[in-house]
Amino acid sequence: MAKEDRVNAQPAxxxxxxxxxxxxxxxxxxxxxxxxxxxxxxxxxxxxxxxxAAGDAIRAxxxxxxxxxxxxxxxxxxxxxxxxxLYGVTDEEQLAQVMDLMRQANTRGWWQQHHDVLPTWFENYxxxxxxxxxxxxYQVQFVPGLIQNEEYARAVIQHGHRARTEFEIERRVxxxxxxxxxxxxxxxxxxxxxxxxxxxxxxxxxPRVMRAQIEHLLEVSSAPNIDVQVLPFQSGAHAAAGGSxxxxxxxxxxxxxxxxLEQLTSAVYLDKRSDVEDYVMIMERISVQAETPTxxxxxxxxxxxxx
Numbered sequence: 001m002a003k004e005d006r007v008n009a010q011p012a013x014x015x016x017x018x019x020x021x022x023x024x025x026x027x028x029x030x031x032x033x034x035x036x037x038x039x040x041x042x043x044x045x046x047x048x049x050x051x052x053a054a055g056d057a058i059r060a061x062x063x064x065x066x067x068x069x070x071x072x073x074x075x076x077x078x079x080x081x082x083x084x085x086l087y088g089v090t091d092e093e094q095l096a097q098v099m100d101l102m103r104q105a106n107t108r109g110w111w112q113q114h115h116d117v118l119p120t121w122f123e124n125y126x127x128x129x130x131x132x133x134x135x136x137x138y139q140v141q142f143v144p145g146l147i148q149n150e151e152y153a154r155a156v157i158q159h160g161h162r163a164r165t166e167f168e169i170e171r172r173v174x175x176x177x178x179x180x181x182x183x184x185x186x187x188x189x190x191x192x193x194x195x196x197x198x199x200x201x202x203x204x205x206x207p208r209v210m211r212a213q214i215e216h217l218l219e220v221s222s223a224p225n226i227d228v229q230v231l232p233f234q235s236g237a238h239a240a241a242g243g244s245x246x247x248x249x250x251x252x253x254x255x256x257x258x259x260x261l262e263q264l265t266s267a268v269y270l271d272k273r274s275d276v277e278d279y280v281m282i283m284e285r286i287s288v289q290a291e292t293p294t295x296x297x298x299x300x301x302x303x304x305x306x307x
Contacts, residue, residue, distance in 0.1 A: 032104035034071030041069040043087040057086045075102045114175045121267045134249040138240050140196040152213040155204035192227045207307050214304045229290040230299045239285040
């Protein structure tokens, strides 16, 4: 499908698929974690057990059960064993599958080498981003992190972390560069970025930084799996007046779409169907309102000449 044709294309509908017995199809600890959570929720509901009762069984709160079922936290073998016993799971093959899934879910991700500079709330996002098949984002303040060049990334990070040491700044820059490697893998996700013109005219550092960043956008947007659209000032008011957001879609049918809203010191994750549908609708509207990928290239060249 040509880039221009994708602008108005709706995401393909999901096909239902049972969660059980899928361990061999997972492509990372994040998928395993969320699918395991889905299985545990299904088993709990089939057994007619409340989150409160499940929490009591593992000496925890109902909130922890909720986090486990959403795949937001790691799993302890003792907790999983106790929950399976509570839910009446006795089949040896099913028990073995669940425990194998738990071991996959607890595998360390590459980003954990940066754990000392990585907030927990952002680590959750990285887990999801690494297994997403479609990443749709609207950004008004910065160029999206996945398509920042190194110099621009350093300028943005220095601005937001003025009290940090140079060593820590460089660690954060390296983390951002490492994130981008997935866009160049054989099974790379499709990145669809709508960037407000404000983000492209707000300088970080000397003019050469933004010139190099715009040149980088022109280069990466030629990749078949990367679409860049510019939302120009002249388009006026638009549906995304609430600010930046990202929508993640996964190949695994048991993973719901997730909307990520980043704040100054935390983040919000939305996976309720009605909430996600609202953001998908907003993304569709601003994608139509923004310039097409081809016209966006012309706008980027104009902005390059104006820097």
